[in-house]
Amino acid sequence: MTFQSMLAPVAEDMRRVDELIAARLESDVALVRKVAEYLVAAGGKRLRPALLLLACGALGYRGEARLTAAAVIEFIHTATLLHDDVVDESRLRRRAPTANAAFGNAASVLVGDFLYSRSFQMMVQLDDMRVMRALADATNIIAAGEVLQLMGSHDPQVDEARYLEVIRRKTAKLFEAAARLGAVLARSAPELEDGLARYGAHVGTAFQLIDDVLDYSGDEAAIGKHLGDDLAEGKPTLPLIHALRSGDATEQAVVRQAIVAGGRADFGAVLGAIRRCGSLEYARSAARREAAAAAAALEPLPPSDFKRSLLELASFSVVRQT
Numbered sequence: 001m002t003f004q005s006m007l008a009p010v011a012e013d014m015r016r017v018d019e020l021i022a023a024r025l026e027s028d029v030a031l032v033r034k035v036a037e038y039l040v041a042a043g044g045k046r047l048r049p050a051l052l053l054l055a056c057g058a059l060g061y062r063g064e065a066r067l068t069a070a071a072v073i074e075f076i077h078t079a080t081l082l083h084d085d086v087v088d089e090s091r092l093r094r095r096a097p098t099a100n101a102a103f104g105n106a107a108s109v110l111v112g113d114f115l116y117s118r119s120f121q122m123m124v125q126l127d128d129m130r131v132m133r134a135l136a137d138a139t140n141i142i143a144a145g146e147v148l149q150l151m152g153s154h155d156p157q158v159d160e161a162r163y164l165e166v167i168r169r170k171t172a173k174l175f176e177a178a179a180r181l182g183a184v185l186a187r188s189a190p191e192l193e194d195g196l197a198r199y200g201a202h203v204g205t206a207f208q209l210i211d212d213v214l215d216y217s218g219d220e221a222a223i224g225k226h227l228g229d230d231l232a233e234g235k236p237t238l239p240l241i242h243a244l245r246s247g248d249a250t251e252q253a254v255v256r257q258a259i260v261a262g263g264r265a266d267f268g269a270v271l272g273a274i275r276r277c278g279s280l281e282y283a284r285s286a287a288r289r290e291a292a293a294a295a296a297a298l299e300p301l302p303p304s305d306f307k308r309s310l311l312e313l314a315s316f317s318v319v320r321q322t
Helices: 008-024 030-042 047-058 065-088 099-103 105-126 129-152 160-170 172-186 190-217 238-246 249-261 267-276 279-297 305-319
Strands: none
Touching: 008 047, 008 065, 008 305, 030 099, 030 105, 047 065, 047 172, 047 190, 047 305, 065 099, 065 105, 065 129, 065 172, 099 105, 105 129, 129 160, 129 172, 160 172, 160 190, 160 238, 172 190, 190 238, 190 267, 190 279, 190 305, 238 249, 238 267, 238 279, 249 267, 267 279, 279 305
16 A cells, blocks of 8 residues: 555546646745745645545546645645744755745745635635635634644643644644535535545544654654654653653653753653653554544445545555655
């Protein structure tokens, strides 16, 4: 199972979406074009638009609106990444300097705003109030999730429930919206729409849980960023939360101090603590439960290559290394 094989049923659609993205990034403002071209060249999995296209295929919808909606999803996602990297002071993404590292914080924030506004222009062109409502709600919830995460930075009192709430708002919500939109565009029955939305939310949660694991156990060349970025930013992710809950007094003190202080100085000691506590496996187990819930949510869908890819994507979310 490779990412390319999973997306084979929508490979041609993805090519057309990439063309649409490139066309709609065009601007008469030189800096917008320059940053936009940099973002396109940086690549990325285009996972969220692929999810939308697979959902459309699984429900038999082949209208052109699916391509526009997929591009809108990717624009919203890219805008959130631009703003995230500024807030987190990130310097590396996808094995390349972040846009803020290459062009500065001001340009990144403003081009992120451009992408948000362009996405809403494209939504209006779809002339579908249910599509606009789903995307507007998702965008607002994502922004609130960003603020909730910021409030929890350097706070060792953040518990698992609050951590999961941040994930569901900040990361899983756009996965949920992408999958739901497939059903909205297909004018599917409410139970199919709700099932796809649950699928997206669970897959998005699983992806983020594994991201948090890879921040302590991944290969830097493979994941395209530095290990320990979350720790450097003082983010209490699930491996740390579990170690705080289950470690001995010394391990708890090491993890608590690292969250409060931020930085990478204590990375080795923290990594040792979370390994001794089984915290990485605990987070992986949580991701596996999310993937299983995602697969269960697809049961009402009829068999198809698209459904098979959606199921493979749920499995891939747990075993991936990038």
